[in-house]
Amino acid sequence: METLGVWLRQTREAQERTLEEVEEAIRIRPRFLAALEAGNFASLPGGEVQARGFLRLYARHLGLSPDQVLARYDVEIRGALSSPPTETAPSSPARSTTTPPPVSSPRSPSPFPPQPPPRRITLTTVVLSSFAVLVLAAAIVAAIYFIRNGNGGETTVATSAPAAVGVAPTTLGVTAPLTAEADLPPVAPTFPVNPQGGVTLALESTEHVWVRVTTDGVKAFEGMLAPWQAASWSGQEAVVVETGNGAGVLVAVNNQPQGTMCGRAEVCTRAWGPNGEIIIQ
Structure with missing residues (x-):
């Protein structure tokens, strides 16, 4: 052969x-x-x-x-x-x-099977994710509102209670919710949102590395990036990146650095949408 x-x-x-x-x-x-x-x-x-x-x-x-x-x-x-190495007997x-070692059939499976095609992220999935974020934010606001109302009631009871009850004011714990409310950090976004909508992803390679980029379910690029070569792509729903050497690719989403894709010589696939990184099952 x-x-x-x-x-x-x-x-x-x-x-x-x-x-x-x-x-x-x-x-x-x-x-x-x-x-x-x-x-x-x-x-x-x-x-x-x-x-x-x-x-x-x-x-x-x-x-x-x-x-x-x-x-x-x-x-x-x-x-x-x-x-x-072996010595040939006379x-x-x-x-x-x-004589080469026994060669298996070319059809033998590779130890590194090809990555399955990326799952298409539909607009319905993006809308449901945004709705879930809004519901969570509403729940946080409601919890803060009920904490404030509860504090007012407890404070009134503590000031009007007679001394004969024998309960020290410090045991009522009315100041604990006030402290928790004062220390509650403001809700801030953890992902940079693009004012024009969608998501913009930029890659910069630190060595020769193979990548495949899919935007909104359509393959936008597949090939080798040379060391320190930079490129960017945009999508409305999701941008998916696959690579065979995650340590050789630096990622930035909406101008926010995300670090390397994954470990050295590690095959990995990651995706980002308008609301942040999307977990691919």
Whole structure:
């Protein structure tokens, strides 16, 4: 069976495409494409994360299955790392030292399954979320109102009670609600709301990293970001971001920094809407 690099090169040559034409389509430099076709994955500056991202883009461009290409990559990498150096016995055939380890079928599942497509956030969901926030705010205002009314009644009883009752004024605890009311912080929004409505999300990469951005259920971008490359997208309902290396992407929503997407070499998906971050099940 030919190696992964030979498979990619033969497929490209069968389609009569040059490395420069492929670069124009998927924005990967010819020297990186040549490294993929030569099986020289260690020469890529981004390591395994970048190699997997480049292979996924290259496979889709050539019409190959990204899962099969990544499965072949995992087999070749595991074989290169697990096979220890051995000395060839004099009586052994010369070709025994070059026999590759057993290669599983290209259809074997990848240890990193592709992320499921992001769940479309409908306008109904956004409206229900906004209604829930309004109900919660109304409940807080009602609670403060009842606390104030309760304080007035308790204070009147304490001042009119005769001394014969034998209850010290300090035991009534009438000052506790007043202190709680005085210390109650004002309700402030925890998410910057865009005055024009919707949500604006900006990404800045600190290294080579693959990302996919979906706005209002429509794919807006998919590809590699170079180190310190910045881009932004806007949506009315939600902006969803997927990446294969969360530590290499800085996020800002409505000009408010949110930090990195997730951990290093960690595949993750996050989404933001007009009212803040949306939890994706």
